[in-house]
Amino acid sequence: MQSANECFNKVKKEYLKFLKSERIFGKSQITHIKNLKRIYIPISFWIEEKYKKKGKILFLGLSGGQGSGKTTTSKILKIIIKKFFKREIQIISIDDFYKTLRERYKMSYKIHNLFKTRGVPGTHDIKLLTKIFNNLRKNKLKSFKSPKFDKSTDERYQKKHWHSIKKKPEIIILEGWCVGAKSQSNSLIKKTVNILEKNEDKNFIWRRYVNEKLKKEYKTLFSKIDHFIFIKIPDFKMVFKWRFIQEKKLRKKSHSNKKIMNSQEIKRFIMFYQRITLQMIKDLSKSASVVMFLKKNQEIKKLLFR
Numbered sequence: 001m002q003s004a005n006e007c008f009n010k011v012k013k014e015y016l017k018f019l020k021s022e023r024i025f026g027k028s029q030i031t032h033i034k035n036l037k038r039i040y041i042p043i044s045f046w047i048e049e050k051y052k053k054k055g056k057i058l059f060l061g062l063s064g065g066q067g068s069g070k071t072t073t074s075k076i077l078k079i080i081i082k083k084f085f086k087r088e089i090q091i092i093s094i095d096d097f098y099k100t101l102r103e104r105y106k107m108s109y110k111i112h113n114l115f116k117t118r119g120v121p122g123t124h125d126i127k128l129l130t131k132i133f134n135n136l137r138k139n140k141l142k143s144f145k146s147p148k149f150d151k152s153t154d155e156r157y158q159k160k161h162w163h164s165i166k167k168k169p170e171i172i173i174l175e176g177w178c179v180g181a182k183s184q185s186n187s188l189i190k191k192t193v194n195i196l197e198k199n200e201d202k203n204f205i206w207r208r209y210v211n212e213k214l215k216k217e218y219k220t221l222f223s224k225i226d227h228f229i230f231i232k233i234p235d236f237k238m239v240f241k242w243r244f245i246q247e248k249k250l251r252k253k254s255h256s257n258k259k260i261m262n263s264q265e266i267k268r269f270i271m272f273y274q275r276i277t278l279q280m281i282k283d284l285s286k287s288a289s290v291v292m293f294l295k296k297n298q299e300i301k302k303l304l305f306r
Helices: 004-021 029-054 070-083 101-110 126-137 186-190 195-200 205-222 237-253 263-287
Strands: 058-064 089-093 144-146 163-165 171-175 227-232 290-294 300-305
Touching: 004 029, 004 070, 029 058, 029 070, 029 290, 029 300, 058 070, 070 089, 070 171, 070 227, 089 126, 126 144, 126 205, 186 205, 195 205, 195 263, 205 263, 227 263, 237 263
Parallel strands: 058 171, 058 227, 089 171, 227 290
Antiparallel strands: 144 163, 290 300
């Protein structure tokens, strides 16, 4: 039987190299090592167990508030699962399926002005994402391309820059802030949660439309997922702080300052996410198969398996 110590020795070097490449310097190497041992390796063993039990392609959903570390977590899990368990794993980010600027402007004209801003359910191309899921399920997979979105320009990349998928995966992780989100009752939809909803969605047209999308297309998509991994933030106020750090990283990676948000823009931007994030904290804290509890300093406090 494979042991956690064997796994640690096999993946440690690549794990630390990855953290360095991602410019994750805020924590000591001792902390990184502890996280590998007590968080990421146990989750990877759990994933391997679930894959073996199912005996065929395993679909996982990984979600959490903005800046909670979803992308980093999914990439670390990929390193471990690929290197130690020798599984073919594919990470799909729901962010890569945002509709184009043109499509969102069309929505803003036809439905509500707030749909110019990406993020909420309704601003993703769920038909395309479902098509990708179906392609990955095929017994004989032909290589194909999956979309890629550039947040610094708020636009989808040209097709020549899309992700190439060449091998049939055994494990798929769909990661994104709203993965696993559920719809709300009409009475909750009518109650505003911030000034954006109060001042710019007075007739709750925007949030009602978003809720309907969650109730239908998104529910159908998420029903294909076998297990959810949820990163629970300690407080919604932390989203602003963490998102601000993300935006600074984005500025460093981008060749242009175009579309990179300042602090006031971030405050407004996260209001678009607030309602669903708060509801997900209530729902997925109770229903997710794995819950990662974060402290205010982004440290992982504890891990819960169901």
